[in-house]
Amino acid sequence: MNLSLLSFGPEGWGGVLLTGAVMTLAVSVSAFLLGIVLGTAAALAKLSRHRFLRGVGITYTTVVRGIPELLVIYLFFFGTSSLIMAIVKAVFGYAGYIEVDAFAVAVLALGLISGAYSTEVIRGGIASVSKGQMEAAAALGLRRWMIWLRILLPQAMRYALPGLANVWQLTLKDTALISVTGLAEIMRTAFVAAGATREPFLFYAAAALLYLLLTWGSSRFFGKAETVANRGFAARAK
């Protein structure tokens, strides 16, 4: 095994791998944030008075969580460009090939998956906010959307933080699947490097180490975030 292959500079792959790690982080953060938006919307839909909205929320989480992530990624990878091409052909009459940005595909697909898992977490967070708070806010004459925005959601997010940390770890690890689309994140760069140098063991070990660093670092980050989010609350007696 030739460890100098991991060095930085023209002979080594260190720089390429690190760039891949930055790409992995960028995809994960974007997909996770999109997932929180989708998850909040779906959680509100599931708690809605309207049966139709509840149905939409339930279908979304059941279907997306029951189908392999890889299949969803293939759907977006092959599907978005053919969908856009069909629309462009119908509207503008242009029948050429249109390629969709791999990063956008990655964020859309992973965001959709991440959102399905976030939904349940956020719904649980909303359910944990005590009813008295809502009644108090209503008694103060706050409007419904103000109650949601100012009273319910901020507190729900605090309750949801540990669960969202789990969803983040899932999303981070799911980004490896995006390598099938050719986006140069950790897994893809490791694959290319392994092929070029015929040292798959070294490069997949390096990839594993990078992922471990990311998951370990982010679990510490979320631990800190929980401390900050709970700073105003006395520790429960054990």
Added chain:
Amino acid sequence: MNFELMWESVPALLGGVPLTLQLALLSVALGFVLALFILAARLSRFAWLAALAKAYVFVFRGTPLLVQIFFIYYGLSQFDDVRASILWPLLRDPFWCSTLALALNTAAYASEIMRGGLLAVPPGAIEAAKALGLSRLKVLWTVTMPIAARQAIPAYGNELILMVKATSLASTVTLLEVTGIAKQIISRSYAVFEIFILAGAIYLLLNLAATMLVALAERRMTLPAR
């Protein structure tokens, strides 16, 4: 929508179900046994053994399954020693590499689920059993394990569904299970949505079956309320 193509693709996609099920069942069974050993190590009196189990869980839960599969399938075959060993017939085969990676992966999660179940057993129940004069083995077998298993079943059910979905990664090392076949048909026909709906429905049905089995086990293990 090309319904004709959809109809024609049903038998091909269903042809991948046996392989998907084989991968899932074999790796879950192997992973379950391995998880028992990891759990035993984790709860061991020997600090180094417990640390080893902890490190195992940290590594396998902290890295993507795809890395684990590629590491075993492509990474290990790099060495002449591996190629010369008696394990080579297994390690050159994408099916056994995928099964091994899936089993090692689920074992890490399952051992933590089991540990969670054990921690949820009320100490009073164990003390009561001891006070009744039951032997250590008897306490473990008739008190601790049934309560722990009952606590762990919902989480283990989730893990089963994750495993059914995880078998789709075997398609990245050339196996033609449901996802592999779906990808093959898609790249041949460009009928993305049609094939996605079919393959997705197959996985949803498999997972529905798994959910129902877990619910059944849960009901059978719950004592009737008095």
